[in-house]
Amino acid sequence: MKGFTHFMSGVAAATCVPEIVRMSTASRLDTVEGAASSLIILLPGIFGILPDTMDFKLGQFFSPGDVIVDPDPINTDPQKMAESFAEAVRRTGETGKPCKIQFYPIQLGGNLWRQYSLIFDEWEVKVQINEIVKTSQTPIPGTALKKNRLGVAKLPFPLKARTNEIDWMNSSIRKLRHLLKGPDAPPGPVKPSTLDILSGTQFEMKLENDGKIFFNWLPWHRTWSHSYVLGILLSLPVFLIAFLSGLYNWWIYGLAAILGFTVHITEDMTGHIGGSLLWPIHKTRSEGFEMFKASDPRTNFSINYTAILLILWNVDMYSIQIIPIPWWQYWTTFWLVPLGIYFWFVGKKKQELRLQDKMEQQEEPDGTGDLVVD
Amino acid sequence: MSTVLIYTLIGTLAGTILCMIPSLHIYNVMGFALLLYFNFKDLIPFEGMAPLFMSMMVAFAFINTIPMTFLAAADESAGATILPTLDMVMAGRGRDAAILTGMGVFFGGVLLVILSPFFYVVFPYVYKIIRTHLHWVIGLVIVFYVMSEWPKGAGRGDTTWKRFRDGWRNLGAGILTFTLSAIAGIILLTKPLAPADRSFQNIMPIFLGFFAFPSIIQMYLSEFKLPIQHKSRFVNAGWSDFSASLPAGLAGGLMAMTVPAVTIGIAAVFASHFTNHRAIQTTSYQPPKVPGTAVHLHTPEIYWQQERVFVIAGGIMKMMYYIGAFLLMFVLTDITPSGMGRGGLNVLLKPIFTPESGDYAIMCGVILFSSSLSMLALFGLTEVMIWLVPKLNVKILYAFITVLLFGILFFMGGGWMAIAVSLVTTCIGSIPVFFTCRRSHCMAVLLVPIMLSSSGNMDAIARFLGLL
Known part of the structure; x- marks a missing residue:
């Protein structure tokens, strides 16, 4: 949330x-x-x-990277960045000790950033330099580099995104999750990671019993x-x-x-x-x-909306008591019906967006399309 | 009826002229409005008073878009619109930015009228419930507003302290601005510069210092030059942008209308946290399209739509905050017999003006009439501005405005003391400008004293600070 x-x-x-x-x-x-x-x-x-x-x-400031990738905004070298990642993997594999790699954003101006993506494979990592984006994360068309956009490095040890070494807490949570949701989907390819604005990202590499390197995203987040x-x-x-x-x-x-x-x-x-x-x-x-x-957004919005209604209801009930309708009418009128309409509308919108997205993939949007208000 | 029409016209005209002065805050405009009233009160009939003030505010909501867009003169509400509009201006789309904001403001006006049944049937209960709990509602606004500002520095450095310092540049500046503004507010509330019946004189130097003068300094230091603006018969937006702007505009607008001292800049932060739906369609990785790449990162249209939504929603919020808060004064119901208005103008007008039943409908008419006039003025003035600004020496213009504002401060705001106060608040208001934290931290000048007073803790804090 x-x-x-x-x-x-x-x-x-x-x-x-x-x-x-x-x-x-x-x-x-x-x-x-x-x-x-x-x-x-x-x-x-x-x-x-x-x-x-x-x-x-x-x-996050107490979690320094062992390998730092702070790309030069003028001469960004994706090959060097990919090799840094491979170096972190090598260090972990050879020493058996965890190694953290810190990637920093590339800031070009107050509101301009050079976006880049990390694309992971089991035995390979690619770093791709993308367009310049604004702080709103919208790319500026035509700003991609003309050459030297891709760096590729072979990894000396295989990567994996989900750990096998789970303790009693994780196995209990997995069991409970399987009960709630059914079995986990089979692991697919690891999703690439994209960096653009404000803060960077960090991965922690850890050698596991099967000889693979588990790379953990934001190792400082949601821990202590x-x-x-x-x-x-x-x-x-x-x-x-x-x-x-x-x-x-x-x-x-x-x-x-x-x-x-x-x-x-x-x-x-x-x-x-x-x-x-x-x-x-x-x-x-x-x-x-x-x-x-x-x-x-659906979960966040509906919980926030519910929280506002609950606060109003509780505050009224335990203080001035002026709401003139019974609880079931309050919750039906202001919660059930509006949220029902909201989910119906958002579902419809999402479908529309998916369709629009498919069309856009053939012709990339650039924010200056043919939308007009006369 | 003719009195209402005449004073609506006068108010709109006065508001339009006044709001072309860059960097003025709404509270300064209210100060001018009241000055106008005090100097001409024998000439203004009772039934003309509300339309006059209402239409001045309507004009402000529309017309202050122009200096904000084309002269980069940011006031506190800039937080809701300025980022994308500045981008649009720099891309030669200033006309789009101004007109879209204006359309958002107009949409907000229509929305206020449409929401009338809600204001009469549901809102009085919300108002009553919140009223006895306003102190902690404002407290929560403060807590989230301060705690939700995230580090802008990436945390570079080879030691923990260096990383922390890099990450905390804007956060430290934000907390400093907030604290100093809060102290300034507590001092000025316990030791006011002017008597209560002229309390707008207290507000004027503070807000000119917090918002107008730092913007002027920023303008002097920057090399802002208006790029050539594209001409088009159309505005680059779709009607769906207006429906997408509705939740944020409504949420932020209602919040700013309801909670004292919560201005648009603050309400916009909450509204965007509450209603942002961009993540409903995220970026996706597609097969590469360009040789020499591994993937194609597809950014969906909803990302670009955010820029337009931001601008339109900011316009809606402006209207709901400036006008809606005043309009609620006229919503007379069994449980709110004195109306529900809030905001400086409401507080200042209450002693001299009492709304009567039936006034609400007249005020709705005034809003729509004045909005239509202001929208037309916005169209015209946008064209004038686009033609004029490249020919102007903006720095000379700002020098003239600085002299004008100092003159107003000296002669109408309380003499040398007002100038001294404005210089102190200018120093505080300049911190966000130079350290890129939120400018609305300056609103602690009202938020903290109001929270402390309404929670019964003001005397204790004032004693602690040696003010009592």
């Missing part, structure tokens, strides 16, 4: 606790106690977004930061500060924080990468249930 979804879900979950809503209601603001508790709902919001904040604003145990540890100061400040219902402050953190980690388990759920007790990063892609 996306950051905003975690944020909204955390807040929505907190409003299900009647005391949290009561503590934050404006009618109590004329007391010192009321003023102190009035912002309690910020805690699930902050803790709801905290795991990703720790990863992207902190964790995505742990239920860490959530509890981080909320301890909240419990403590509330207790030492002598606040009424001091334990609810910590509970609100834990709620936000827990909702985030649980929601992330629906994706492809899970989290290090019990770090530091058990450090392995688990797989996810692979129900949705984290970026799927």
Whole structure:
């Protein structure tokens, strides 16, 4: 799920606790106690977004690459970049020690970036230099290099994208996933990876028992930061500060924080990468249930919309109670019907886009097509 | 009826002229509007007051697009539109950018009228529920707004500290801007420059400093030159772009209409997180088309559509924020007998103006009439601007505007003190310009004091800062 979804879900979950809503209601603001508790709902919001904040604003800087690929914007050399990848594979295979390779973006101006793709095969890696893109990730037609666009390097050890070495946590999650979704699809070719704007990407190579190199995408993401145990540890100061400040219902402050953190980690388990759920007790990063892609707009939108409705319903129910309709009418009118229409519309749109996409593949769009508003 | 029409015309005309001044923030325009009122209040009949202010705001929503597009004069709302429009201008498509934004604003006006049943039947309940919880709603806006800014640096460096510093360039600048703006807001709320009945005088120097002067400095430092703009009888957009813009425009607009101190720049961030559907069709890898390549990376049309959607949705938000927030003042229902308006103009007008039932329909008419006039003005002024800007020495123009703004500040905003305040806020407002963080961090000047006051914590913080 996306950051905003975690944020909204955390807040929505907190409003299900009647005391949290009561503590934050404006009618109590004329007391010192009321003023102190009035912002309690910020805690699930902050803790709801905290795991990703720790990863992207902190964790990634603590994960240096052993091999660095920082391409020259003027004379970009794809062959050298591919060979760097092969070097990381060689080091891992020969030493048996994990090796991280860091790729940086190629920035050409405030709003211009040179895009490149990494194409993986079992025994080969290719680096292809693409067009210049804007920060919106739309390519500028005609900006591809005229020559030297492709670098190819043979790998001394075979690559694989899914690990075989799974522990009790991952095997339990896999079993549960198979129960929920049926068996996994047979492994296909590894999807290429494309880099363009803002931050780079990192892979960690690890030699496994079968002699193959497992390359792990963003090894710093969803590890220590995505742990239920860490959530509890981080909320301890909240419990403590509330207790030492002598606040009424001091334990609810910590509970609100834990709620936000827990909702985030649980929601992330629906994706492809899970989290290090019990770090530091058990450090392995688990797989996810692979129900949705984290970026799927349908899931994110529907959860956010539901969260808004739930917040309004809870806040009303536990404070001023002015909604004049029963719960079933509220949820049918404002949730079931609109989301039904939304999914129908988005499904139709997706079909249209697929069809359009097929046509466009014959004639590439460039953003200056024949759309006109007269 | 003729009074309403006459004052709608006057308001639209005054707004159009005023909004051609680059870099003005909506709060500055409100300040001018009230100055106008205080100086001519004996001449303006009671029934002409609301149409006058409403039509000035409508004109602002349309016409400030022009300096923002062609003179790169970004105000705070620029966050919702400026990135793609600047790109479009540099590609010679400035006409598209201006007209599309205008069409978005017009669409927003029509939407406001269409949404009338929603405003009367559903919205009063939302308003009532949120009203007793506004302090934490604003708090959540602050939390997400600050925490959702991602590092713009790629984190280069051979030590953790260097990587961290590289990644945190914009984040540190953002947090610094936010903190300084918040402190400025707390100081100015506890020690106001002007009495409450002239509170717009407090706002004027702050907002000129945060938004207008840094844009002017940026303009002086940059080598902005307007490229030749293409002429076309058509706008490069499809009607489907308008339907795709609706969710973001509506979500951002409703948010900015409802939550105090949430401006378009902030609402646009939330709306895009909430409604962005680009990932519904992602890039795909196809067999190579060009010799010497391994794959063909296909970027679907929805990626390009985002640029147009961004501009149109930004226009819708502008209308809903500037006008919708004021229009809600006229929605009189059993549970909201005093209306639901919010925003500076609403607060400032409340003591001197009381809406009556039936005014809502008149205001809808004013919006549509003034929108039509403003849209026509936008067409004409866009052409004038495209013809004029290459002939202008933009730096001399900005020198003139700087003198004008300082003059306004001195004579109408509170003398030397106002100039001093504007210089301080200019320093704060320049941080985002030079460190490429979000400009809306400056809105902490209102967000934080409002949150603290409405949560009952303002006195404690002011005491802590030694202000009480």
